[in-house]
Amino acid sequence: MSTVTCPFCLRPMGGKDRSSEHIIPRWVHKLPGIVASYRLPANSGRSWMVWDHTFVRSQQGDSVAHLPAMRPAIRKPLHAHNLTIPVCRACNNGWMSQLEDSARPHLIPLIEGQTDELTAAASTDVMRWAAKTAVAFQQTDPPGATMLSAQLRDLVHGRLPRWVSVAIARCDDPGEAIMIHAPMAVKLSNPVGESDTIVGGRTIISVGEVALFVRQYDRPREFLEDQFAVYPEPDPPPPWRRVMAGQATTLCPNPISYDTSIAMVRPKPNGPPVFW
Template structure:
């Protein structure tokens, strides 16, 4: 009896069904320029739902960590043509700029370089969403849609509803990727349909941290960040001086990734209540200024 062949997977970027490759989250050449230490990738799932009394319940935070060297993290959701083609070319074009940023070398980053860095950061955040079998409970679904990934591949730019910042990092993290995700449902809906997803991914390489904020809907609103620490690189038409006057600590990196829910659109409800802290009920007007994960 002939051996049954496994169905070909579809590449998450080009959508073609063909042979997959092992795509590393980080460029291979980084192993010569960084000490990995004890690294992990952490995912936090957040969201809220409604009950019949018009109260939105903020769900408990789910945290998962993957220990081991971050430089060895790979996915099998990208075809060989994409991995060895435009993605490899993107990493090589970025290499001189990325190494300089990692060392906090003084420089002026022009608009085209900022766009290149933002494109690579967004691509890396998209790949990061597939390190833990997205969709298999309890792993959240990816925030970035197939259309967003195709947009980045075709235009070599971050897709709509994406923002990217860069910060000088000072701390114990060497190579680190962490992501927070918020699921938003604006109407009473037990099935969690009709909502949208927001995520923030912090990518740290030695003395540099990139923050990628992405949403699958234009209704989502990004939280404001300290401009003396976090410099916007997308959208950015002017470029910037590097490094910024102030650095981001390890705690700052964690906070920006997990404060993804600090600002989001008004919901059709009067009260919001945390399921894990029943006594904490906040008025709707406070949602735009109070982090959703604060206790």
């Protein structure tokens, strides 16, 4: 029988060591402004879609996106905000609980649309919360999970995950749950013919009136700038605003739409490459 491991600390878990973690925490479901929107009738539910490994080939300035067919992820009769994953009790009751306690006071005003400001003091907690939530959502469809073990270690030990960035925006439909993830690979070539493939993923999580866009790659900016004079992660276009650790962020007043969220994760087959 195969051993089940915790998706965060990667240690074996079973029996009393195993617990369930809500991807979107239960305290969100209790917020007065959104509780009615997330309640579904009996025997109803939603499914969600993922894309396998968008591949963008870049040669001499020309890029081609190879996009496989969309496939359904594991289907369950659950609202997206009621999804759970198995995690070990040590993670669930330890660093994950502490992160929820730290991020919750900063997230509630954003979720309920009471503020457009993310303070400098709140930025790191919100970035870590977004990365944690992205990892959890990826685990609903393990073949598409893209976070590296080194990035998971950073989360477990209270650090911002390396080579991960977060952007924030208002959501135009607070009653809709938007959770999207797509793995990706980008092949880059430099002027002397050397090439390399960057692997990563994009995850969008919408909660109430705020949306978070988590981008993750498998190596640092400095390496790519040195080798290829390019890095596939400029600031995303408005209305997204990139969150920087230790810096305040003012959200753009224009909200992000569902269709725009989809386009951010999955570029058009004949369109320009999306490097944010």
